[in-house]
Amino acid sequence: xxxxxxxxxxxxxxxxxxxxxxxxxxxxxxxxxxxxxxxxxxxxxxxxxxxxxxxxxxxxxxxxxxxxxxxxxxxxxxxxxxxxxxxxxxxxxxxxxxxxxxxxxxxxxxxxxxxxxxxxxxxxxxxxxxxxx
Numbered sequence: 820x821x822x823x824x825x826x827x828x829x830x831x832x833x834x835x836x837x838x839x840x841x842x843x844x845x846x847x848x849x850x851x852x853x854x855x856x857x858x859x860x861x862x863x864x865x866x867x868x869x870x871x872x873x874x875x876x877x878x879x880x881x882x883x884x885x886x887x888x889x890x891x892x893x894x895x896x897x898x899x900x901x902x903x904x905x906x907x908x909x910x911x912x913x914x915x916x917x918x919x920x921x922x923x924x925x926x927x928x929x930x931x932x933x934x935x936x937x938x939x940x941x942x943x944x945x946x947x948x949x950x951x952x
Contacts, residue, residue: 820834820838822904822905823904823905823908826905828905828908828909828912830912831944831947831948832915832918832921832924832944833908833911833912833915834908834943834947835921835924835940835943835944835947836875836911836915836924836928836940837874837875837904837907837908837911838943838947839936839939839940839943840874840875840876840928841874841875841876842939843876844874844876846874849872849873849874849902852870852871852872853872853898853901853902855870856870856872856879856893857893860891860892860893864890864891864892867879867891868880868883868891872901873901873902873907874902874904874907875907875908875910875911877907877910877911877914879891881910881913881914882897882900882901882910885909885910885913886900886906886910911928914927914928915927915928921937921940921941921944922937924940925937925940
């Protein structure tokens with residue numbers, strides 16, 4: 820998180836979403852999902868776009884749009900990008916553009932604003948405000 824802040828990625832709304840998402844999807848599960856991506860892509864390329872991958876659990880269709888990928892065919896370069904907190908922040912920030920409340924961010928990011936998710940985001944946003952990074 821310090822690295823993100825020092826690179827100018829300081830939006831606490833975006834940071835809170837990424838921290839909550841990464842908490843609920845530990846790194847070992849994220850890596851297993853990365854391994855599943857090629858299998859899903861081979862069996863049903865259209866379905867691959869709905870896979871949520873990386874620390875921010877962002878759907879591949881959003882990565883494709885943000886990074887101008889020609890296809891969702893897995894590659895080492897794409898996996899590196901998906902695992903990058905900086906790239907993840909940038910794509911999440913783009914997705915959350917125009918949101919100003921926790922409720923809006925939850926609705927845009929998760930598809931709906933469930934009360935538990937909103938309360939987690941509010942807690943992390945509050946915690947981030949107390950840090951001096």
